[in-house]
Amino acid sequence: MSNDQSSVSAQLLIYSGRPDPAFDLAQSEIDSLSSAIQQTIGQQQTDEAPEGGLGYRGFLVTNTGSASGMPAEFEVYQGTLTSGGQTWRDTAGVES
Numbered sequence: 001m002s003n004d005q006s007s008v009s010a011q012l013l014i015y016s017g018r019p020d021p022a023f024d025l026a027q028s029e030i031d032s033l034s035s036a037i038q039q040t041i042g043q044q045q046t047d048e049a050p051e052g053g054l055g056y057r058g059f060l061v062t063n064t065g066s067a068s069g070m071p072a073e074f075e076v077y078q079g080t081l082t083s084g085g086q087t088w089r090d091t092a093g094v095e096s
Contacts, residue, residue: 008025008065013059014055033094
């Protein structure tokens with residue numbers, strides 16, 4: 001995948017009452033993430049994602065540049081990936 005328009009950002013969901021830190025992914029990171037997502041979505045669907053409390057609650061990833069192979073937005077937390085109201089087990093290590 002090499003789309004110069006690819007723009008993917010990740011937000012670390014950690015704070016309550018303060019803005020969470022966010023960062024943009026490099027193209028090599030986007031490619032690696034896209035591959036892991038494709039190995040996860042559609043594989044082992046689960047009923048629901050775990051709920052976070054205070055502190056770390058996973059990552060919110062936003063694909064604003066339409067990078068191929070990944071949804072426009074998804075969350076990963078405690079071994080699950082949630083997008084579009086569906087949740088799968090993170091079998092390919094997307095969260096890491």
